[in-house]
Amino acid sequence: MFHLSFSNRFEILLDALLEGLAAEQPGPFGQRQVVIPSSALRRKAELAVADREGVCANLRFDYLAQWLWQQIGRVVPVPERSPFSPALLAWRVYVLLDPADARGAWVAAHPRLGRYLEGADARMRLELATRIARVFDHYLTYRPRWLEQWAGGQGSVLEAGASALEREDEAWQAELWRRIREGLALRQEHPAQAFLRRVTAMSRDELAAVGLPASVHVFGLPALPPLYLDMLRELSRVVEVRLYVLNPCREFWFDIVDARRLSWLAVQQKDMFFETGNSLLAAWGKQTHAHIGLLFEGQHAVEEDAAFAPHPGRHLLAQLQNAILDLQELAPASVRLAASDRSIEVHVCHSRTRELEVLHDRLLGLFRTHANTPEALRPSDVVVLMPDLEGAAPLIEAVFGTAPPARRIPWRITGLGGTRESPVAKVLDQALQLAAGRFPASRVFDLLQQAPVAARFGLDESGLETVHDWMQAAGVRWGLDGQEGEGAPSAQHSLDEGLHRLFLAWAAGGAAQQASFAGRIGAAAPEGQAALALG
Known part of the structure; x- marks a missing residue:
């Protein structure tokens, strides 16, 4: 059975999920299987199940690609992990891009790619290989027929008007894909097909x-x-597949387009079956529009239920959400804002770092405004969405990770590309990356946070938080001892200097912060059992 549950409210969908899970009785050794898009949503679901049932047990969470690969393995012989996962594929591509290696000799036949690789060092080549692996992963998911044509040498997949550069790029991608398949000794047919x-x-x-x-x-x-x-639909013949989908509008909104598009259609005399509806939904709802439309595409049996509810508030955000829900347009100047209404804010900042600083200040203000009230806001209630999370991750550490204790907000980054690699291998990889760089304090602490390293030194979450505070207090910024070579950072902010200051404070106590010893002032106040982390 293929069942769809729609709602405009996340809370309603979560209740529907909890009811569906509660109705299942898998027994003490069975598992209820849930597919989620992120670790943050997994945590939310786990806590909700624990609140409803008293304990979160007999639940297995997977990402969709991982779960489907497991089901493929029940029907088609496949390795435990897909060889096409970007983390694995990147290294195969890396070898094939090395002109000095015999396996990279094919690059000479593709001048555009060859010119780039001529001036590329190993790090640049690995970066390119990683990006190519991600693109091929997208091709496997969204353009499998392209890869089939390339594998069979059936010519170009581009349209007739494609430029010469586009055709040159397609040529080396097709050649690279064929060599990847040869290296994996794959059949002409992908396991999913x-x-x-x-x-x-x-x-x-x-x-x-x-x-x-x-x-x-x-x-x-x-x-x-x-x-x-398509795979879920086929599985629904014997597996009860239940999809819980957010739909912002309870009306039929699949014929709405933004005003600019409608004007263009009118010029072409093709606007008869289209309307603007809600302009914000028409402009920003294209992905959801395509997603929901795809669920109903083709001749497939579908069971459907929907539970829509207007927002009970009267602030601007609530009125905007309710207008989208009813496919209506808010008329200009039709909303009178209350003096305290800050439900929608737009901050114009000169850089991403400044955006994060403003966000940090705004969150602190919200926590203080609602403190000791029934509407008290906790850090666990807040989610921050960003368009380029990977690029912003170091900046988040720089802003949120360096705040003084009085302004500290508990935070965690979720949504970065995760892998199922060995934790020890991941630690080794991070250590090698550190050795090739300038040992920035944030990267050193990231290494210390890895489970195998933290376990080796007996550090739990509170211990790691203590070490983080010590590093900040000791002024550790980057470098091991300031002797890393030309262009190395000053020893004043190195890890070695920071450790000297911390040990001095531990040995001399408060006196180390009142007067200098051998030219150093003590930092922080390591004492008691917490000081064991220094050793």
């Missing part, structure tokens, strides 16, 4: 015999690639 073909030909009894789960709950995904959706 083989899975779909076999499952389509299998009877219900045969499908039930391969050990597929009884049900799966797909919760809160903002988009579904067509290939993954």
Whole structure:
């Protein structure tokens, strides 16, 4: 069964998920399976289940690609982990891009790629390989037919009007894809395609015999690639597949377009079946529009239920959400703002760092405004969305991680590309990256936070927080001892100097902060059991 649950409110969808999970009785050794888009949403679901049932147990959370790969393995022989995952594929691409290696000799036939690689060092080549691996991962998900044509040498997938540069880029990508497939000794058919073909030909009894789960709950995904959706539909013949989808509007809004697009259609005399509706929804709702439209595409049996509810508030954000819900346009000057209404704010900042600083100040203000009230806001209630999380991650550490204790906000970054690599291998990789750089304090602390390293030194979360505060108090910025070579940072802010100041404070106590010893002033106040982390 393929079942869709729609709502404009996250809380309503979460309640529907909890009710669906509570209705399942897998037994003490069974598992209820939930597919989520992020670790933050997983944590929210775990806490909600614990509140509802008293304990969060018999639950298995997976990302959609991981869960589908497990089901493919029940029907088609595949390795435990997809060889096409970007983390693995990047290294295969890296080898194939090395002109000095015999496997990279093919690059000479593609001048555009070759010119870039001529001036590229190993780090630049790895960066390019990582980006190519991600692009191929997207091709596998959204453009599998392109890869099929390339693998079979069936010519170009580009349109007739493509430029010469585009065709040159396609040529080396197609050649690279063929060499990747040869290196993996793959069949002409991708495992996902083989899975779909076999499952389509299998009877219900045969499908039930391969050990597929009884049900799966797909919760809160903002988009579904067509290939993954086709696999879910085929699985729904014997697996109860329940999708929980956010839909901002309870009206039929699939014929709305933004005003500029409508004007263009009018000139072409093609505007008969289109309207503007809510302009904000028409302009910013395109991904959701495509996502929901795809769920109903084709001749497939679908069970559907919907629970929409207007926002009960009267502030500007509530009125805007309710206008979208009813597919109405808020007339200009139709909303009278209360003096305290700050439900929607626009801050114009000169840089991403300044944006984060303003965000930090604004959050502190919100926490203080609602402190000791029924509407008290906690850090765990706040989620911050960013368009380029990977690029902003170091800046988040610089702003939120260096705040003094009185202004400290607990924070965590979720949504960065995660892997299922060995934790020890991940630590080794980070250590090698550190050795090739200037040992910035944020990277050193990131290494210390890794589970194997923290366990080796007996550091729990509070211990790590203490070490973080010590590093800040001791002025550690980068460098081991300031002797890393030309262009190295000053020893004054190195890790070695910071440790000297911390040990001095531990040995001399408060006196070390009143007078200098051997030209140093003590930092922080390591004492008691907490000082064990210094050793």
